Amino acid sequence: MxxxxxxxxxxxxxxxxxxxxxxxxxxxxxxxxxxxxxxxxxxxxxxxxxxxxxxxxxxxxxxxxxxxxxxxxxxxxxxxxxxxxxxxxxxxxxxxxxxxxxxxxxxxxxxxxxxxxxxxxxxxxxxxxxxxxxxxxxxxxxxxxxxxxxxxxxxxxxxxxxALSTTRPSASPPGVAGTRRTTSPAEWTDQVETVLKRIAAGRLAKVVLAQALWVDLEGPIDVPATLELLGRQYPNCYRFLVAHDVGDTFFGAPPERLVSKRGDRVETEALAGSVPRGETPAEDETHVERMRADAKFQHEHGLVVDAIREQLAPFARDLTVREQTIRRLATIQHLQTPIEATLEGDRHVLEIVEALHPTPAVGGVPPDAAWETIRDAEPFDRGWYAAPVGWFDADGDGEFAVALRSGVASDETVTLFAGNGIVADSDPGDEWDEVQLKFRPILDELQ
Structure with missing residues (x-):
């Protein structure tokens, strides 16, 4: 016992x-x-x-x-x-x-x-x-x-x-009647250019700007069934659903681990920089090689790696940054760097969560200036989007993901969220296209 x-x-x-x-x-x-x-x-x-x-x-x-x-x-x-x-x-x-x-x-x-x-x-x-x-x-x-x-x-x-069946009956996607954006392409360009001015002035190195997409459905959504479809399409991602006895349902299939803690061992990762999947393996590699060679992608990714290393260092007896690799998902590919640490002393996973949130992959550098910019620029409340979601136990062990590729669902409406990192040489049009790519995982399963 x-x-x-x-x-x-x-x-x-x-x-x-x-x-x-x-x-x-x-x-x-x-x-x-x-x-x-x-x-x-x-x-x-x-x-x-x-x-x-x-x-x-x-x-x-x-x-x-x-x-x-x-x-x-x-x-x-x-x-x-x-x-x-x-x-x-x-x-x-x-x-x-x-x-x-x-x-x-x-x-x-x-x-x-x-x-x-x-x-x-x-x-x-x-x-x-x-x-x-x-x-x-x-x-x-x-x-x-x-x-x-x-x-x-x-x-x-x-x-x-x-007494129930071992399998749950499959539900049909609700269908999409229409979409509405919080941010127009022109407004997005203005936001990115404002950020670029702050970067040029030395106030920021990077900030992540997000958009919300309201999706009107043709019928009620079955969120657990939608999550099951996401699990089949993205088996190497996390999945979560949070539905309180009041309010709507927050759900998603995030690719990014914030932290996993078992005893004194901690695992996390930097996941920043993304390109589409290709139609063939050769096209996949073409996109990846472009990302590996691109100074903008490597700068953005390096900021995340450096910040996580600095945030973990006060807790760690030793810390290892692994070699950069590629995280391939169904519609998108990311630069990924695994990071591991052995903790110094007895720590609760929530202490590590607090130290890491928000990583530069969802906030920016420096954090305070990035948060101020996000509040100034974004015309909606992020709520739990891009924040820690997960579990912990009595020993202080647990695991948390970053709540990306996510949305809030009511009966016939889903609000989706997606964002992208802006650095010194970001192009507003390219960044817009990358954000739209990140709406696809859930949007594709609703249609």
Missing amino acids: DRSSGEGRLAGETESADGAVELVSRSRDLGSVSVSSILDGNADSRIQWADPDGLELVGRGVAVRFTADGTDRFDRIRSQASRAFDRLTHDGPAAARPRAIGGFSFHDGHEPAAPWAGFDAASFVVPQILVTRTDDRTWLTAVGSRADEAEDRLERWHDRLS
Whole structure:
């Protein structure tokens, strides 16, 4: 029997109680079922997470909720989690342990207004029901305030899920009725030229500008089904879905790992610079060679590598920057540099997340000037776009992705987000084309 540890808000409360509220979790083998069936219906909080290495988490309901805002939101989430996990007793395998799943907004001053209703500046949920799928096993975990409550919930959901088909019926894409942009090509050119002037004046080295695309659908969207399609098309990307009991659903298939922490080992990466895929392997290589040889791409990528190295160095006993490689996805190719570190002392993954967010791949250099420029230039709220989304456990281990290739969905509307890095020799037209390429992964699955 494990004793897990974290400070929390209990059973949907917005503030955690300091009273001695004990939480209990129970797990059992689930066998072969369609785990996405747990996401059916809209009444409860629903969470999904999948990483490229085979871990999938699907949760429903709220056993404990942690929320925070302001500049100290990372510390407050970590503090809430430590108290909540300290009161949680887990009886089951380590793989099936309860985890806090959620994310942060890009800006610490974020307000949860439409389309981000229900999305606080920081929000994590320990689900009442959690399905954990690894390479070889699938586990069902139930969390309650008493042992009998957790055991009863476990049995009911085990029977419910076991009675379902092992495959989920495929849903047809909703179809796209039309799109509307937050930023016109002329406005984009003005924004980029303003940034280039600030770079020339020495105020910036790089900033990432983003756009939003409102997509009107021909019918209601089935977000879990859309996410499943994205998983088939982009199997080496992350996938996530966050749907609170109020507001819309944030989902995406990001290619970029922010950080993975297991014990004292940390893995992250620089992912910056992108070109399209070709129609043939030869065309792929032509695009890649152009990117490798282009000073603008290499400068942009190098800024990200250098910033991550500097951000990790205070935490690390040793740090290794691997050789640059190419990350190939279905429609796009990126420059990628893996980075690994061994931590000095006991650290929580949220400390690393806070240190790394935002990387220059989604913010800029220097960070404060880049954030100011983003606020001045972008005519929409980024919300959770380009921010950390992922999970952590009682030991402070966890994994986070950068919430790119993402959107917010309501019944018949999806708001998509995409951006691109602007450096000294950026061309507004080329940057526009690259942003449109990044809308494609989700837009293609909606049509």
